Amino acid sequence: MTTGSVTVLKPGLETTEQELPxxxxxxxxxxxxxxPFDSWSFRQANILVGNPRDTAALECQFLGPTLRFxxxxxxxxxxxxxxxxxxxxxxxxxxxxxxxxxxxxELGPALTGARAYIAISGGLDTPVVHGxxxxxxxxxxxxxxxxxxxxLPIGSPHASRGEILxxxxxxxxxxxxxxxxxxxxxxxPNDDWLDPASVEMFFxxxxxxxxxxxxxxxxLTGPEFAFAARAINKKSDHGQDPSNIIDHGYxxxxxxxxxxxxxxxxxxxxxxxxxxxxxxxxxxAFWKLAQARPGEVLxxxxxxxxxxxxxxxxxxxxxxxxxxxxx
Amino acid sequence: xxxDTLRFYPGGDRAVEVELGDGMDFTLNFTVHRQxxxxxxxxxxxxxxxxPELASFQITYDPDRISYEDLIREVAAIYARIGADVSGAxxxxxxxxxxxxxxxxxxxxxxxxxxxHPEKVADPDxxxxxxxxxxxxxxxxxxxxxxxxxxxxxxWPGLCSLLSLNPNARITAPKYNPxxxxxxxxxxxxxxxxxxxxxxxTPGGYQLIxxxxxxxxxxxxxxxxxxxxxxLLRAGDRVRFRxxxxxxxxxxxxxxxxxxxxxxxxxxxxxxxxxxLDWEKAQKAGARA
Numbered sequence: 001m002t003t004g005s006v007t008v009l010k011p012g013l014e015t016t017e018q019e020l021p022x023x024x025x026x027x028x029x030x031x032x033x034x035x036p037f038d039s040w041s042f043r044q045a046n047i048l049v050g051n052p053r054d055t056a057a058l059e060c061q062f063l064g065p066t067l068r069f070x071x072x073x074x075x076x077x078x079x080x081x082x083x084x085x086x087x088x089x090x091x092x093x094x095x096x097x098x099x100x101x102x103x104x105x106e107l108g109p110a111l112t113g114a115r116a117y118i119a120i121s122g123g124l125d126t127p128v129v130h131g132x133x134x135x136x137x138x139x140x141x142x143x144x145x146x147x148x149x150x151x152l153p154i155g156s157p158h159a160s161r162g163e164i165l166x167x168x169x170x171x172x173x174x175x176x177x178x179x180x181x182x183x184x185x186x187x188x189p190n191d192d193w194l195d196p197a198s199v200e201m202f203f204x205x206x207x208x209x210x211x212x213x214x215x216x217x218x219x220l221t222g223p224e225f226a227f228a229a230r231a232i233n234k235k236s237d238h239g240q241d242p243s244n245i246i247d248h249g250y251x252x253x254x255x256x257x258x259x260x261x262x263x264x265x266x267x268x269x270x271x272x273x274x275x276x277x278x279x280x281x282x283x284x285a286f287w288k289l290a291q292a293r294p295g296e297v298l299x300x301x302x303x304x305x306x307x308x309x310x311x312x313x314x315x316x317x318x319x320x321x322x323x324x325x326x327x
Numbered sequence: 328x329x330x331d332t333l334r335f336y337p338g339g340d341r342a343v344e345v346e347l348g349d350g351m352d353f354t355l356n357f358t359v360h361r362q363x364x365x366x367x368x369x370x371x372x373x374x375x376x377x378x379p380e381l382a383s384f385q386i387t388y389d390p391d392r393i394s395y396e397d398l399i400r401e402v403a404a405i406y407a408r409i410g411a412d413v414s415g416a417x418x419x420x421x422x423x424x425x426x427x428x429x430x431x432x433x434x435x436x437x438x439x440x441x442x443x444h445p446e447k448v449a450d451p452d453x454x455x456x457x458x459x460x461x462x463x464x465x466x467x468x469x470x471x472x473x474x475x476x477x478x479x480x481x482x483w484p485g486l487c488s489l490l491s492l493n494p495n496a497r498i499t500a501p502k503y504n505p506x507x508x509x510x511x512x513x514x515x516x517x518x519x520x521x522x523x524x525x526x527x528x529t530p531g532g533y534q535l536i537x538x539x540x541x542x543x544x545x546x547x548x549x550x551x552x553x554x555x556x557x558x559l560l561r562a563g564d565r566v567r568f569r570x571x572x573x574x575x576x577x578x579x580x581x582x583x584x585x586x587x588x589x590x591x592x593x594x595x596x597x598x599x600x601x602x603x604l605d606w607e608k609a610q611k612a613g614a615r616a
Contacts, residue, residue: 027376027387029558030484030526130557139484139527140546141557189336189344237351239519240501246351247479247488247521249378249385251338272380272481274502274519280339305395308340312391 002125002153004071009104011146012065016135017124018042020054023132023142027271031141033252034134037215037267037290038115040173041079043319045119048076048096048165050158053319055123056133058146060116061215064107065146067118069099073157074121077105078167080113080175080291095166095327113175113291122157136268138216165324175291184285184311185300189251190276193242195226202255202279203302207262211294216270217256217263218289220298224260231276239274247274253281264289284311329355333406335399340390345402346383347411351520353490353607355382356478357600358411360562365405373398379562380479381488419598420564421474423591424524427576428467428537432511437535440507447503450534454517458498467570470515470536472496475522477564485526485544485558489566494607495614498522502532513538515568524566526558539568540579541590550583552590559590565598 020042022035036042036059043053051057058065064082069075075097077084084091085106091097093116099105110116126133129142137145146152191199201223210219231242238244243257250256254265254277264281266289281289282303292298303311317323329348336344347362348355356379363379366386373392378385388398429451441447448456451463460466473493480487491497502518507530510516514525516533523533526544543560545553552559560566569591571579582588 021375024375026484027385028378028480028562029556030481030486031557033376136484139544141484186337186339189338189342235350237349237519241504246349246380246382247481248344248346248380248383249342249481251342251344251385252387253339253341270482271378272479277338280342282339283341305337305340305390309390312340 003122003156004073004154006120006152006154007068007070008065008146008148008150008152009068010066011148011150012107013061013063014137015058015060015065015146016137017056017126017133017143017152018059018135019056019133022134022267023130023136026130027249030271031130032136032268032271034132034136034142034267036117038079038117038173038287040287040315040319041115042117044094044167044172044323045076045078045117046123047319047321047324048078048094048167049074049119049121051119051121051123052158053321055119056126057117057119057124060107060118062114063109064116064118066104066106068102068104070101070151071154072098072100073154075099075105076119077107077116078119078172079116080110082107082110082116092166094172096164098164112177112293114293115290120154122155125153125155138268164327166327167323168325171318171323173287173291176296179296181288181292181296181298182301183288183298184282184303184307185255185279186282186303186305186308187279189280190245191278193228193231193245193276194278195228198225198227199278201225203300205299207298207300209292209294209296209298213294215266215268217265218292220262220264222262225257243275245274245276247272250277251280253283253286255279255281282308282311284308284315329358329411333403335402337395338385342385342387343395343399344383344385348382351381351490353476353492354413354604356476356490357413359384361409362406365409366402369401369405371398371401378479378481380481413604414601416597416599417563418594419596420561421567421593421596422560422564423567423569424539424541425571425575425579426471426515426537426539426568427571427573429463430538430573430576432538433514433535436507436509436511436514440503451536454498454500454534454536457500466498466536469496469498470522471568471570475566477560477562477566478521479562480558480560483526483529485560487523487543487560487566489522489524490520491522492565492603492607494611500534503534504532506530506532510535511538513540513542515539538576540576540583541588542583549586550588550590552592
């Protein structure tokens with residue numbers, strides 16, 4: 001039930017409503033999962049305002065929006081520092097903020113990292129499309145990027161204890177300080193299409209994040225790949241290039257190889273296509289990709305399924321309710 | 328061509344690609360859909376998404392509810408039980424899509440690409456040359472003379488991979504290299520041995536031959552065919568293309584804009600796979616005779 005609203009004064013750069021777990025069950029019709037790119041920061045923002053951690057909230061990219069609250073409520077900003085100001089006065093990130101009707105929250109550009117989250121008590125109450133409020137901006141599914149003067153409906157808040165909460169520094173995601181990020185990835189599904197030396201090379205080389213990276217994919221620049229016999233001696237149905245394969249499903253986090261350009265397929269990526277996916281980033285390492293900026297360097301650390309399970313468990317712990325402390 | 332057993336390729340910690348065979352044909356794709364349907368019926372709660380594709384399918388699962396090893400054991404057991412038998416009958420909708428061949432929008436799109444890639448032969452002419460067709464009229468006759476099987480959906484909401492069911496109506500084409508940065512909404516394309524309809528203005532790589540004014544994606548759900556969802560087609564539907572003149576195309580464009588257009592969808596037919604395969608064999612033999 002809608003009980004309040006927020007007015008968009010400045011939209012920021014492709015700010016969208018996102019929700020977890022995203023649009024589940026529609027990949028087979030070509031809809032991506034969508035949802036917040038950095039689920040660590042997203043969930044902590046919700047926890048700070050007393051929402052269930054998967055509630056719909058705003059994802060800000062590189063430059064945050066300016067919002068006016070039309071009701072009294074709680075807000076929290078997490079992610080990289082976008083220097084939030086309430087009615088012009090700096091306010092802390094990673095902490096519950098009490099705002100009164102008529103007050104204005106203004107976010108600036110991210111100095112490090114890329115994606116910040118604004119959670120609002122009660123959550124965003126935008127329409128559910130195919131099971132989710134998550135916005136797939138490119139096809140305008142579930143909405144579009146925020147526009148000036150748009151009014152966002154807010155749901156009814158859960159019974160609040162009126163506490164001011166904060167995420168202790170040790171429980172927050174740590175963003176790159178030296179413009180390098182180590183990202184955990186697994187070999188497969190199509191690592192057998194590459195020469196074994198190229199599989200090793202992927203896990204040892206530096207990969208530069210290109211400017212044309214977004215919620216669809218992150219394009220990387222690095223050394224060239226050599227292919228295995230399977231990629232070269234194949235039926236014509238697969239296509240002409242060694243990296244072509246008969247159209248198949250694309251796993252979330254796949255490192256998709258189109259020609260010689262690896263593209264990491266992330267939240268709004270195509271569900272299927274005709275290129276190989278030799279590697280896949282672990283689900284619990286997505287938050288790092290979300291915060292990688294063009295010009296930064298990724299290096300991939302090879303892990304197995306057990307390693308990925310340990311990462312998931314660690315991420316689950318820091319994004320559970322008990323993580324916030326009373327201020 | 329079916330493999331002797333299923334091949335499993337894990338994709339990270341939440342997905343697995345299951346490959347049934349190597350190639351692009353109706354029989355293999357039908358086997359994929361049978362296996363996916365059986366897996367759905369098994370109601371494994373940890374499975375979040377299934378994507379049936381031409382020769383494989385992808386499972387997305389919750390690894391904290393089922394292990395990879397248990398999951399592939401269940402999938403293999405189902406395959407062992409139902410086997411690779413291709414028979415039976417299933418309800419299959421027949422959707423007729425009006426097409427204006429060689430329309431202005433796709434012609435402009437091709438011309439736009441040729442500005443930066445002057446060596447590119449115009450798509451319809453390239454298709455005629457590669458497929459031994461004497462002229463554009465022959466290309467239209469071949470493209471519109473068959474039903475198409477909706478083999479898979481993906482890449483963009485509603486984007487379909489269509490396989491021609493008449494073995495003598497195959498048209499093949501290389502894909503654009505590099506791809507186009509834009510394609511008109513509703514464009515009809517051919518790439519490899521597949522035909523597709525572009526649901527929206529998107530990048531693309533298939534050779535373009537025309538445009539349908541009947542939408543296959545409606546984000547605002549204004550038309551009756553989109554009452555239950557944003558996309559028109561489902562795997563297992565059949566599509567037929569009906570050539571129209573510019574005048575009828577313009578009328579349909581106007582009906583769509585007014586929110587009145589009713590898609591031509593036949594829902595009373597049962598598609599017999601065994602009878603189709605017999606028919607396909609006869610068609611091939613007829614072509615050889």
